Amino acid sequence: MTDIAKAVGISRQALYLHFPTRAELLIATTRHIDSIKDVDARLADSRAATSGRARLASFISAWGSYIPEIHGLSVALRSMCDNDAEAAAAWDGRMQAVRHGCVAAVGALAADKMLRADLNEDMATDLLWTLLSVENWEHLVRDCGWSQAEYEGQITRLSEAALLVKN
Template structure:
């Protein structure tokens, strides 16, 4: 009996939580993180401030939860799965460029809102740190894969290739090429893949390419 009573309440709670996060995203995109308060979110959702605090104990907790919410709404894990299921490192690098073209335009407005104030807003700084840490881990994984297969071009090292891959995950670049220069997402992905191949990938016969590490 208790399960049948609890289930609707849990479903209702999940819907309310999603509505709160959706309102948070909308406020960020429309007015920036500067305008984000628990009261503003409550008004947008149509619940009391107490109703917001039942789900998120603080603004910090709310902004922190936004990372996972965006990932779920915009298919981050599905998009990344296509990278890591690639048959080899070079194919993964191509798919990585297309992942950036698929995913990052969808979260561009939130990313820009966070970056704009991260130096003086602690909640924005935490969100940005988590985002960068996730991106850095993926970039390192790609660079290590290239090196392991002997396809990382000289004079790149895993650390320097990781840094370059991270540097190319740029909101400014996405906005400039897609919004200002009018590239399509497909054009962006294909051209970025070409750039990454030309810059980072060694030819099969390149004797200066870093060798994969010897087995332990």
């Protein structure tokens, strides 16, 4: 809080006049970033897709390219989740939003009869959701040094391998 106040050019106490807690500041920041980066527009392509497979690819691309934009914030928010129920709820809410996208993509695949027979929609959604986690992005891009393009390419391939009927 001290650092943020310093960066903004006000006193630490003044920060508390705007945001009652550190968690609320971070949550407000996520809302602000969302409105600036216009998540809805990014997902428009995905919703407009005609085939299930196109919808999946488009959703992965939209979310995958959004991750780097929110990554710093996500680190801060996640590190608070242990001690702060409000922060945990905020993070969980964001992840549930991603899950809804996964549900939609999996539903579109199922409608196309493209979903593997040995997966129900719930498990397929869980798998896709897991593959698309921020942690996996961090691991591949930050820790392993992959480019964003490599990440998106491999995760798309892997998601298709995970969910689609053979051939």
